[in-house]
Amino acid sequence: MAICLSGRFCTSRSGEVANGSASDAGGSLSDENFDTYVEDTLGEAVFEGAFSWLANSLPCFESTDPLPCNMTPGAEGQRPSLWVQEGHPLFEAQQDGISFDTLLDIYEKTGSDLRPHLSDA
Secondary structure (H helix, E strand, C coil): CCCEECCCEEEEEECCCECCECCEEEEECCHHHHHHHHHHHCCCCCCCCEEEEECCCCCCCCCCCCEEEEEECCCCCCCCEEEECCCCHHHHHHHHCCCHHHHHHHHHHCCCCCHHHCCCC
């Protein structure tokens, strides 16, 4: 199920960050690519992917500059994926995964600090 928002913007699933988990992220598309994406959801065209700008900031991977991405089509009925281009730590995280500590930092920055609930037992 692809979800399109107003304007020339669509939500997507960011590429894998850690062991198959993904965070909701938004990416912008040009008018032409957005139209093709919408037509693809209707079965009238094939969206083969496109350049996109990451439209939001992700915890622990904040940036003062927009991040260039590649938006790739999802499987049938699935949203597309965003893959950050080289040159930003999020690219490395998508390629190599993240540490458990970074995962805990992400939870903390989103208001769900799990560290007090962890034990050595």
